[in-house]
Amino acid sequence: MSELRTPEVESLLSVFAKLNDNDTVFALLEDLFTIREIRETSQRLAVARLLSSGKPYSAIEEATGASATTIARVSKCLSYGSGGYAAALEALGDKEE
Numbered sequence: 001m002s003e004l005r006t007p008e009v010e011s012l013l014s015v016f017a018k019l020n021d022n023d024t025v026f027a028l029l030e031d032l033f034t035i036r037e038i039r040e041t042s043q044r045l046a047v048a049r050l051l052s053s054g055k056p057y058s059a060i061e062e063a064t065g066a067s068a069t070t071i072a073r074v075s076k077c078l079s080y081g082s083g084g085y086a087a088a089l090e091a092l093g094d095k096e097e
Contacts, residue, residue, distance in 0.1 A: 015028070016028075043064055043065070043066050043070070044066070044070065044074050045085075045088060046063075046064050046066075047060055047064055047066050047070065047071055047074045048074050048077075048078060048085040048088070048089060049089060049092070049094055050063060050064070051071070051074060051075050051078055052078065052085075052089055052094055053094070057071050057072075
């Protein structure tokens with residue numbers, strides 16, 4: 001188990017895995033995160049979707065408002081990360097190219 005995968009993190013993961021209602025998940029997100037954190041996190045997923053579909057950075061920046069740094073970070077995670085974005089895109093019905 002990595003340093004980040006504490007028992008508390010494992011409990012949070014279990015909660016997310018067991019919630020299957022969007023409204024309940026949203027309520028939890030509102031309680032756990034600031035509005036800014038929710039927006040930034042969802043923006044990163046939008047960036048991942050656009051990167052996966054082959055869009056150039058300039059088009060992604062225009063479409064999402066994400067900075068070039070954020071786009072590069074997401075791109076790096078898509079290529080070399082833990083596979084979380086790929087799993088999320090698959091869950092959304094998208095596929096990583």
